[in-house]
Amino acid sequence: MSKKISGAEYPLAKIFSSDFDYEIPSYQRPYAWTVDQASELFDDLYDFFLKEQEDTYFLGSIVLIKEENMPHAEVIDGQQRLTTLTILIAALGNRAPDAYKESLKKYICEPGDEIEKLAPRPRLSLRERDRAFFADHIQALQLDRLLSYDAAQLENESQRNIQSNARLMLGRIQKASEHNENFIKEFASFLVLRCYLVVVSTPSQQSAFRVFSVLNSRGLDLLPTDIIKSDVIGRITQSKQDEFTEKWEELEVQTGRNGFAELFGHIRMIYAKSKAKRALLDEFKEHVLAAVTSPEDLVSKVIEPYAEAYLVAKNSQYVSTANAADINSLLKWLNRIDNSDWLPPAILFLAQKKNEPEYVFWFFKKLERLAASMHICGKNVNERIERYAIVVEALQKEHSFMSPVEAIELTAEEKAECRAVLDSKIYWLSARRRNYIILRLDSFLTDGAATYDPSVLTIEHVLPQTVDVNSEWAQTWPDPTLRDAWVHRIANLVPLTQKRNSQAQNFDFGKKKSAYFGGKQGVSSYVLTTQVLNTPEWTLDKVEKRQQELLGVLADKWSL
Numbered sequence: 001m002s003k004k005i006s007g008a009e010y011p012l013a014k015i016f017s018s019d020f021d022y023e024i025p026s027y028q029r030p031y032a033w034t035v036d037q038a039s040e041l042f043d044d045l046y047d048f049f050l051k052e053q054e055d056t057y058f059l060g061s062i063v064l065i066k067e068e069n070m071p072h073a074e075v076i077d078g079q080q081r082l083t084t085l086t087i088l089i090a091a092l093g094n095r096a097p098d099a100y101k102e103s104l105k106k107y108i109c110e111p112g113d114e115i116e117k118l119a120p121r122p123r124l125s126l127r128e129r130d131r132a133f134f135a136d137h138i139q140a141l142q143l144d145r146l147l148s149y150d151a152a153q154l155e156n157e158s159q160r161n162i163q164s165n166a167r168l169m170l171g172r173i174q175k176a177s178e179h180n181e182n183f184i185k186e187f188a189s190f191l192v193l194r195c196y197l198v199v200v201s202t203p204s205q206q207s208a209f210r211v212f213s214v215l216n217s218r219g220l221d222l223l224p225t226d227i228i229k230s231d232v233i234g235r236i237t238q239s240k241q242d243e244f245t246e247k248w249e250e251l252e253v254q255t256g257r258n259g260f261a262e263l264f265g266h267i268r269m270i271y272a273k274s275k276a277k278r279a280l281l282d283e284f285k286e287h288v289l290a291a292v293t294s295p296e297d298l299v300s301k302v303i304e305p306y307a308e309a310y311l312v313a314k315n316s317q318y319v320s321t322a323n324a325a326d327i328n329s330l331l332k333w334l335n336r337i338d339n340s341d342w343l344p345p346a347i348l349f350l351a352q353k354k355n356e357p358e359y360v361f362w363f364f365k366k367l368e369r370l371a372a373s374m375h376i377c378g379k380n381v382n383e384r385i386e387r388y389a390i391v392v393e394a395l396q397k398e399h400s401f402m403s404p405v406e407a408i409e410l411t412a413e414e415k416a417e418c419r420a421v422l423d424s425k426i427y428w429l430s431a432r433r434r435n436y437i438i439l440r441l442d443s444f445l446t447d448g449a450a451t452y453d454p455s456v457l458t459i460e461h462v463l464p465q466t467v468d469v470n471s472e473w474a475q476t477w478p479d480p481t482l483r484d485a486w487v488h489r490i491a492n493l494v495p496l497t498q499k500r501n502s503q504a505q506n507f508d509f510g511k512k513k514s515a516y517f518g519g520k521q522g523v524s525s526y527v528l529t530t531q532v533l534n535t536p537e538w539t540l541d542k543v544e545k546r547q548q549e550l551l552g553v554l555a556d557k558w559s560l
Helices: 035-051 078-096 098-105 129-138 143-147 157-176 183-194 205-215 224-234 236-255 257-272 280-289 293-316 324-338 344-352 358-377 380-395 414-424 430-447 472-476 480-486 509-517 529-535 541-556
Strands: 006-011 021-023 055-068 072-077 195-202 457-461 494-495
Touching: 006 183, 035 078, 035 157, 035 183, 035 380, 055 078, 055 324, 072 078, 078 098, 078 143, 078 157, 078 183, 098 183, 098 529, 129 157, 129 257, 129 430, 143 157, 143 257, 157 183, 183 195, 183 280, 224 236, 224 257, 224 280, 224 293, 224 344, 236 257, 236 293, 257 280, 257 293, 257 344, 257 380, 257 457, 280 293, 293 324, 324 358, 324 414, 324 430, 344 358, 344 380, 358 430, 414 541, 430 494, 472 509
Parallel strands: 021 072, 055 195
Antiparallel strands: 006 195, 055 072, 457 494
């Protein structure tokens, strides 16, 4: 057996052809992309489709275990992209006129050819547990049937992700088609002819995993900052090069090598005010180096103050005689959010106004609210960056505590959307979003005095998800429709440590409080849970009242 590693760039027309027969091995994790990643993929593709008429779009790389000249390919890296692209093509096929439907379907299912001895089969086979579900709904173009299911009744999170991403793709396609009646045909052609993946393949499993490790390495490979350093320092007068080299390297030590590279990405955002479309090296040269008058100014007036601000924001280490504790508390909450897109406006503001603690407190209170609202509402990276770009642009104009940046304020529409999500079945949000809401609410109830360890947090239902017909719950909550309407909302959810929650059962209210919610001393570390412990009964009236009280706290603290 040859152990040759090969790599080549192919358009999707080739990726989804009889040359490849993809199988997701059982040891791989389930399909995990949510609407966040799927919407980012579609929006990036759609934006490129609208703006670029000839260029090709690079979708990244996949790693396969594959014998040369044999179609069977075991996917080591690339499952999420291949699956999501299949969902996108299926959504196009589902909504396409009959004339294009079969043409699109051939990219997700091998139609078969007796002369070439090709049997009909899906081009991508998911893990065994989800294989039939994916084939019966996505690859059979039965997306309308898929969307008719109650998400809560689907077997697992992978299937719920497949359903939600199919719904997203269909919605995006419908919206785009309103402005272009030929959208499906034109976009499909763009997708299969001008979108490329690099395929790295080897027949050896050991070799494939080694390739995967190298591609995902976090070692001391050459970073864009190293190349930028060479360019910048090389343009400084030779007598000053040692001084600036030492300053540059000290900043890199303070931030850490990867942190320094992250900082340069945020600096690029501050200058470009848009999502990166090309490599950091190219965009940093275009947007930053071209805007700064001299290499000395780049180091002293840009990188140095921004690095200081970056460290303050990332480490929650604002120092001042006033408001420092409150500001650092807000920074800690910002760092709990599952993205760092808020950092460019934070860095820029701190670099400008760090010596005005009253204004710094005002700004970060507003920034945490903005970041939290986008996190809670599930805004994708394109939506987040577009919103933060507005703030960055406003910060680059004159502003002060007496005339603060208005762009950081939530609009009426943003407030309404946030209130609607908070009043919805928040248990079905992603764990990061759901946990942020619960812990932030609990912190508001303690006036910010409590500290939390999210690694041992789970969310427990007071009214259980499953009610035994012979239980006390069935008497207190006899209407299944009402139970369904309230069981997953914020009033019925309490935070617990992981250890206690692992034992939780569907006990009646009194036993559940004493057995699981209270601990040995009959109290909880969380105010939300302690409130439930002090509630004698759990009825619809109590839950409705609690819902309004908790939403009132959030609306007050976040000024919604």
